[in-house]
Amino acid sequence: MRFFDAHCHFDFPEFDGRREQELASAKAGGVQGLVMPGVRRSDWARLVSLSAPEAGLWYCLGIHPWFVAEHGLDDLDALEAAVASRLPGCIGVGECGLDGLRGSFVEQAPWFSAQVGIAARFGAPLVIHSVKAHDQVAALLRSERWQGRALIHGFSGSYQQACKFIELGCYIGVGGVITHDRAKKTRDVISRLPVEVLVLETDAPDMSPAGVAKGQNSPLYIPDIFAQLAGLRGDDKEWLAEVLMANVGEFYGLAPEVLAPN
């Protein structure tokens, strides 16, 4: 079976010095590639330099809601210019969005709308961070008349909230949350959603699966998340793995063979 990690902060310093080894272990487990989301402009150059599409290493550029205060309008211009120039390896806008646990919606919303606008103008997929903000994120996508592909990464929320996102054309990111027994609600929701909207991700080094220390998450845990997902849904594993590859390929707009080369 082959897998892909749709959202992994593999550029973060936590992986310095062990990136190659980590990637080799992940690949040995069938994880044939990953996408590194951008969170702040000061990290964008690092993403560009780590990008290696031929090895399955891709990235997105964006401004995360936690870091909006360190940015200015020129950073949005730079983002737009980068997306317009279609750099090899850059396959989306994000992660951007809203976070009800850190900062304020009033501060975050203009940055989110601007990035929704950039993704819309260039037909780029949009990677969304939505924490305690699902209703606000859905409302903003609706008011921006969003028509493209979006991923609600690391989703945890109600069935109704997930359905509202799906109606808006969103994919739902499934991560380590579902490996925790305490996440009953999210486990139940994910088991009931249509399989064609599901995308696997780790959000490593954060969002550790059960049994993995905080901050020690890695793309090599994708098969564990996958096994939980297959168990929760009762799906045939081989079949589910291929459907998930097709889903992430559709979301990022690349054939699975291109996205996750052997």
Ligand SMILES: [Zn+2]
């Ligand atoms: Zn993230």
